[in-house]
Amino acid sequence: MKVLVVGANGQIGKHLVSFIQESDSLDARAMIRKQEQASFFENLGAETAVVDLEDDIDAIAKAAEGVDAIVFTAGSGPHTGKDKTIMIDLDGAVKTIEAAKVAGVKRFVMVSSFDTTREAIQSAPESFAPYVAAKHYADEWLKRTDLDYTIVQPGALTNDEGKGQVQAAPRVDRGEVPREDVARVIVAALENEKTIGKQFQVVTGNTPIKEAVASV
Amino acid sequence: MKVLVVGANGQIGKHLVSFIQESDSLDARAMIRKQEQASFFENLGAETAVVDLEDDIDAIAKAAEGVDAIVFTAGSGPHTGKDKTIMIDLDGAVKTIEAAKVAGVKRFVMVSSFDTTREAIQSAPESFAPYVAAKHYADEWLKRTDLDYTIVQPGALTNDEGKGQVQAAPRVDRGEVPREDVARVIVAALENEKTIGKQFQVVTGNTPIKEAVASV
Numbered sequence: 001m002k003v004l005v006v007g008a009n010g011q012i013g014k015h016l017v018s019f020i021q022e023s024d025s026l027d028a029r030a031m032i033r034k035q036e037q038a039s040f041f042e043n044l045g046a047e048t049a050v051v052d053l054e055d056d057i058d059a060i061a062k063a064a065e066g067v068d069a070i071v072f073t074a075g076s077g078p079h080t081g082k083d084k085t086i087m088i089d090l091d092g093a094v095k096t097i098e099a100a101k102v103a104g105v106k107r108f109v110m111v112s113s114f115d116t117t118r119e120a121i122q123s124a125p126e127s128f129a130p131y132v133a134a135k136h137y138a139d140e141w142l143k144r145t146d147l148d149y150t151i152v153q154p155g156a157l158t159n160d161e162g163k164g165q166v167q168a169a170p171r172v173d174r175g176e177v178p179r180e181d182v183a184r185v186i187v188a189a190l191e192n193e194k195t196i197g198k199q200f201q202v203v204t205g206n207t208p209i210k211e212a213v214a215s216v
Numbered sequence: 217m218k219v220l221v222v223g224a225n226g227q228i229g230k231h232l233v234s235f236i237q238e239s240d241s242l243d244a245r246a247m248i249r250k251q252e253q254a255s256f257f258e259n260l261g262a263e264t265a266v267v268d269l270e271d272d273i274d275a276i277a278k279a280a281e282g283v284d285a286i287v288f289t290a291g292s293g294p295h296t297g298k299d300k301t302i303m304i305d306l307d308g309a310v311k312t313i314e315a316a317k318v319a320g321v322k323r324f325v326m327v328s329s330f331d332t333t334r335e336a337i338q339s340a341p342e343s344f345a346p347y348v349a350a351k352h353y354a355d356e357w358l359k360r361t362d363l364d365y366t367i368v369q370p371g372a373l374t375n376d377e378g379k380g381q382v383q384a385a386p387r388v389d390r391g392e393v394p395r396e397d398v399a400r401v402i403v404a405a406l407e408n409e410k411t412i413g414k415q416f417q418v419v420t421g422n423t424p425i426k427e428a429v430a431s432v
Contacts, residue, residue, distance in 0.1 A: 056338050086302050086346045090353070091337065121307065122272050130302045137306070137353055144360075 003190060004029045004067040004105075006053070006060075006096050007074025009037045011159070012111060015183035016073060017046050023187060031063050053092035060099035069107035069190055072096050085134045093138035100147055107196075108147045109189055111182070112139050114155050114174065114201055139199070150189045151199035154182045167205030168212040175203030188213035218243045219406060220283040220321075222269070222276075222312050223290025225253045227375070228327060231399035232289060233262050239403060247279050269308035276315035285323035287402055288312050301350045309354035316363060323412075324363045325405055327398070328355050330371050330390065330417055355415070366405045367415035370398045383421025384428040391419035404429035 003020055007013045008030030020028040021044045030041040030048045038048040049063035053074055064070055072093055076084035093110070100108050113135040124132045142149050155177045162180030185202050188210050189195040200216040207215075219236055223229045224246030236244040237260045246257040246264045254264040265279035269290055280286055288309055292300035309326070316324050329351040340348045358365050371393045378396030401418050404426050405411040416432040423431075 057334070086306075086349050090302075091349045094353075118273070133302050133307045137310075 001025055001068040001190065002027045002029060002066065004031055004049070004064050004070045006031045006070060006072045006092075007111075008032055008041060008048075010073060010075060012073045012157075012179045012182050012186075014040065015162075015180050016071065016186055017041055017044055019183055019187045020190075021045055023191075026187065026190060029063070029067060031060075053088055053095070057095045057098045057102060060096055061102035064099050064103035064105050067103070067105055069109065070096060070100050070105050071109045071111065071186055071190070073111040073186070075111075085130050089131060089134035090138050094141050097138075097142055097145060097147065101145070106148045107190070108142065108145075108149045109186055110139065110142055110149060110151045111186065112151050112153045112199075114153050116153070143199075148193075148196045150195040150197075152182070152185060152189060153199065153201040154185075155201065155203035157182065163204055164209055165204070165206050166202050166209055166212045167207060168200050168202045168216050170198075170200055170216070172201045172203055172205075177203045181209065184209045185213055217241055217284045217406065218245060218282065220245045220247055220265070220280050220286045222247045222286060222288045222308075223327075224248055224257060224264075226289060226291060228289045228373075228395045228398050228402075230256065231378075231396050232287065232402055233257055233260055235399050235403045236406075237261055239407075242403065242406060245279070245283055247276075269304055269311070273311050273314045273318060276312055277318035280315050280319035280321050283319070283321055285325065285406055286312060286316050286321055287325045287327070287406070289327040289402070291327075301346050305347060305350035306354050310357050313354075313358055313361060313363065317361070322364045323406070324358065324361075324365045325402055326355065326358055326365060326367045327402065328367050328369045328415075330369050332369070359415075364409075364412040366411040366413075368398070368401055368405060369415065369417040370401075371417065371419035373398065379420055380425055381420070381422050382418050382425055382428045383423060384416050384418040384432050386414075386416055386432070388417045388419055388421075393419045397425065400425045401429055 009032045017028045020026045028046040041048050051059050051063045076088040116136040116139050121132045155175045158176050160178040162178045225248050233244045236242045244262040267275050267279045292304040332352040332355050337348045371391045374392050376394040378394045
């Protein structure tokens with residue numbers, strides 16, 4: 001299974017491409033914004049495609065040609081300029097979803113935010129609400145397609161070393177989770193078709209990742 | 217027909233409430249953010265409802281109780297902070313649409329932007345693109361409901377005196393249009409059921425407004 005990783009140069013993205021390359025059943029194509037980001041991925045034996053998420057759907061669809069799945073893990077982050085929030089976290093995600101359709105790629109894993117419900121938008125601190133809203137509309141857009149989607153909603157991201165164990169379910173208590181473990185959760189989701197059509201939260205926990213993901 | 221005007225205190229909104237109050241068949245309820253904005257509308261004989269568009273759907277639905285139509289003409293404007301673009305132009309619009317459903321209001325007139333297509337997002341100047349994207353997703357959300365919607369897409373807004381004549385069609389050449397004429401177009405749309413399910417651009421022109429709106 002070849003997987004296009006959109007946002008490969010991000011912190012989760014780099015872990016993810018590494019784990020995909022380690023997997024026997026998966027191969028990565030890293031979608032990156034700049035050619036100078038390519039060597040990291042080439043050293044892992046991954047393909048690269050240089051596309052800016054602010055380019056049009058056709059450019060993204062071209063990067064997705066021939067892959068079996070797409071992971072969207074790009075993010076402007078909650079603290080970048082608010083114009084990027086709508087252009088990357090919402091519009092970049094929607095363009096990637098539309099590109100999946102154009103390229104005929106059915107499988108789509110979205111890395112979302114812990115809680116993207118209407119209630120979460122309303123209760124978010126003012127500086128964070130635009131980010132939650134952008135992720136909300138991206139998730140909504142995806143759910144209204146007929147793609148084979150999985151929506152992964154990680155807790156507060158840390159750079160701690162991965163523990164290999166998480167708690168994953170539609171609703172879990174708020175908590176932290178290492179980016180490395182989120183990347184492993186994405187791999188587990190790609191490798192388990194039972195996650196299709198599922199949306200689940202994930203925080204650090206005591207269940208081995210494959211098992212936790214299989215139970216959602 | 218009682219009409220809730222969301223964004224009543226804006227420049228188009230003030231014209232609109234005036235024209236609604238002048239009409240024999242329509243009455244306005246002005247949704248405003250602050251109590252001190254009420255006197256302008258009370259002097260026109262209009263009802264008022266004080267609700268912030270950043271409040272929740274239920275607050276907006278309460279303001280919409282008992283009305284027959286809603287006009288969304290609120291806007292952060294293309295040059296306000298980008299966080300407001302997503303929170304007002306997109307999320308405020310979607311919450312108003314959802315509030316219409318909660319309150320059982322079928323008729324909905326959206327004041328959109330001249331061109332909210334995917335192509336328009338891609339070709340917009342970088343500072344303007346977030347606004348176009350926000351309006352795009354708000355329009356898309358509305359079109360996917362079963363509300364009796366009309367989407368009005370005015371050209372470049374001016375404060376010139378209304379001419380009473382416009383050009384209106386799904387696609388017209390780019391041009392200016394006085395806010396006063398846009399307000400009259402909204403009234404004409406409310407008064408003409410043939411505009412239900414229609415989306416049209418409007419610029420200044422040579423056709424009397426009622427006639428132009430009837431032809432879209």
